[in-house]
Amino acid sequence: MLEEVSVGKLPLRLDILLIRREAGQLTAANRQELGSLLPLLNRLTLIQFKGPTDALQRGDFAHLVGYSMLWHGQQLDPIPHNEISLVVSAPTVNQGVREELQLLGCEIHEHEAGIHRVAGPLPFAAWLVENDVLAQRGQAILSLVSRVFLRERKRIIQQLTDAGHLGLLYYALQQVAQFRRSGERFTMDHKDVKYMGEVEEELQMAVLESIPTEKRLQGIPPEERLQGIPPEQWLRGLPPEERLRGLGLTERLRGVSFEELVGDLSEEQRAQLRALLERQSGN
Numbered sequence: 226m227l228e229e230v231s232v233g234k235l236p237l238r239l240d241i242l243l244i245r246r247e248a249g250q251l252t253a254a255n256r257q258e259l260g261s262l263l264p265l266l267n268r269l270t271l272i273q274f275k276g277p278t279d280a281l282q283r284g285d286f287a288h289l290v291g292y293s294m295l296w297h298g299q300q301l302d303p304i305p306h307n308e309i310s311l312v313v314s315a316p317t318v319n320q321g322v323r324e325e326l327q328l329l330g331c332e333i334h335e336h337e338a339g340i341h342r343v344a345g346p347l348p349f350a351a352w353l354v355e356n357d358v359l360a361q362r363g364q365a366i367l368s369l370v371s372r373v374f375l376r377e378r379k380r381i382i383q384q385l386t387d388a389g390h391l392g393l394l395y396y397a398l399q400q401v402a403q404f405r406r407s408g409e410r411f412t413m414d415h416k417d418v419k420y421m422g423e424v425e426e427e428l429q430m431a432v433l434e435s436i437p438t439e440k441r442l443q444g445i446p447p448e449e450r451l452q453g454i455p456p457e458q459w460l461r462g463l464p465p466e467e468r469l470r471g472l473g474l475t476e477r478l479r480g481v482s483f484e485e486l487v488g489d490l491s492e493e494q495r496a497q498l499r500a501l502l503e504r505q506s507g508n
Contacts, residue, residue, distance in 0.1 A: 265310060274314045315355065316355070332344045333353065
């Protein structure tokens with residue numbers, strides 16, 4: 226007889242708790258971008274998330290159901306079961322989760338491409354979301370957490386930029402930077418470290434390109450702004466008088482041959498110019 230049995234090693238928490246908006250309306254553009262996800266969100270929605278290099282394993286869905294019951298039992302105000310939904314967001318619905326649901330006496334029914342309803346002896350409505358499929362369907366926001374993003378980062382970043390989701394790109398960049406600062410601990414716990422450097426660089430470029438030039442250059446000394454720029458590019462676009470400002474006659478004429486200087490002048494004008502230059506040199 227065992228006096229006490231541990232039921233798990235994972236912390237009793239969920240990745241995300243979404244609270245559905247109680248009032249107000251989304252814009253038509255927002256509804257289109259979140260069209261597949263919006264109908265799944267209840268007044269309270271508990272989401273289990275798997276990143277683009279992670280996969281669902283046997284036990285993941287059972288943990289979500291178990292944790293949701295523990296969470297529900299700790300609420301001070303009673304919440305009807307029909308106001309709660311469970312969502313598993315993963316790159317794809319693989320064989321591991323299908324076998325687990327079969328063991329739990331549940332069935333998967335495709336609601337639409339990339340969205341599956343889980344039917345069976347569950348306390349709350351449950352859904353499986355395949356981010357890879359939704360990314361292929363053009364769902365820009367969910368494509369950011371899909372395996373498609375690993376292959377087509379530039380296209381998706383540009384798509385999000387064009388759609389005005391710069392705030393989302395800022396947030397993604399912050400998360401990547403935070404993960405990379407975790408150092409060795411993050412490297413040991415995650416499989417997607419090798420992608421982080423490339424993703425961070427491309428997100429940085431997208432963020433920088435969205436910032437007006439004058440704001441990017443604020444606080445940067447002139448010498449630092451010109452680093453890496455050849456001198457001929459510094460002067461490109463400046464009118465001749467601006468290029469020569471501050472230069473004496475000798476500096477202006479340095480490297481210029483007499484023939485280049487006189488150009489189409491007549492012989493008389495050349496003689497006058499030569500005499501003038503000789504007087505200047507004598508002074």
